[in-house]
Amino acid sequence: MVDAVEAIGKARAAVSERAELPGMSLMEHLDELRKRIVHSALYLAxxxxxAWIFKDWLLHLLQGPLLKIGKNLVFTHPMDALNLYLQVALLAGAILASPFxxxxxxxxIAPGLYQKERRFVIPFMAATVGLFLAGASFGYFYxxxxxxxxxIIDMGHNFTPMITIEDYSSFFLSIILGLGISFELPILIFFLAMFGIVxxxxxxxNIRYAILAVFIVAAIICPSPDPWTMCxxxxxxxxxxxxxxxxxxWVHPSRRKAKEAAV
Incomplete structure (x- = not known):
């Protein structure tokens, strides 16, 4: 009798929890998406x-790794300098606006989540921004x-370097953005696990395949062929x-269900 009462209580709780999820039509979803895109564009602007106000300081920051070895950027097109300022301001502006x-x-996505899943909002935002900045900092400082x-110094000592704005900015962004995005791996796993995909x-x-993929990425971004540096x-x-x-x-549905069953 007690087990039956508990089962009924859990069933009611499940129904009540599902009732929290508001039903939205396709047009309502599209309208909500439009609203969020507009707000995001305003925050980015x-x-x-x-960032444009501090563009000179940001440009000096971007050239930091190059200035340390006594080299300066050159440009081959009249628009290169302006394009670099715009790229720097846009990237820095996106980082500033990223929490918003x-x-x-x-x-x-919150309307499609249960109330107990919405408590992840602050950890999600803090972890996403923090991991990206950690990856970008790792790329910038190391x-x-x-x-x-x-x-340039070791392998190019027999040549005269002419490092253009376009080439350096592409190289800089590929490393900073690449490492920043790669450091978001726990966030990606968080969502895949929460929805039961992995x-x-x-x-x-499959950790052996992950190790192989990690060392392939490390070999690509590592400037030295030394295996210890790659590690x-x-x-x-x-x-x-x-x-x-x-x-x-922590977030996989099987664990949550097992925990609820134990309660």
Missing amino acids: AGFIV ILFQVWLF VLPGAMKIL SPRFLWK IYAIPMLALYLIGIGVAW
């Missing part, structure tokens, strides 16, 4: 304006200076993958 843009993303020294067992079972670049990404396994175990 505001971030761009703020991520909040808009969360507001768009990868770029090492790449500049090895590629499980911690699956991630652990220095690979270790943070492997650590993030292991953290992602822990995150997957």
Whole structure:
């Protein structure tokens, strides 16, 4: 009798929880998407304006790894300098506006989540921004200076370098954005696990493929062929993958259901 009462109580709780999810038509979804895109564009524009005010300081920051080895940028097209200022201001503005843009993303997906899942909003935003900045900082303070020294000073000492704005900015952005995005791996695993697409067992079972992929990425971004240096670049990404396994175990539906059944 007691078990039947508990089962009825859990069924009612499940129905009540599902009732929290508001039904939205296709047009309402599209209208909500339009609203979030407009708000995100406004935040991005505001971030761009703020970054443009500090464009000279940002440009000096961008050239930092190159200035440390006594080299300066050159340009071959009249628009190169203006384009660089615009790129720097847009990138910095996007980083400044990222918490507000991520909040808009969360507001768009929140109606499809249960009340207990919405508590992840603050950890989600903090972890997303923090991991991206960690990856970008790793690229700026370790990868770029090492790449500049090895590629220009060590390997290019017999030549006269002419580093153009276009080439350097592309190289800079590929490393900074690439590492910033790659450090978002735990966030990607978080969502895949929360929706039951991957499980911690699956991630652990395929860890050898993850290690292979990490070392391939490390070999691409590592400026030196030295295997020990490559390991220095690979270790943070492997650590993030292991953290992602822990995150997957924490949020996977099977664990939540087992916990609810135990209660």
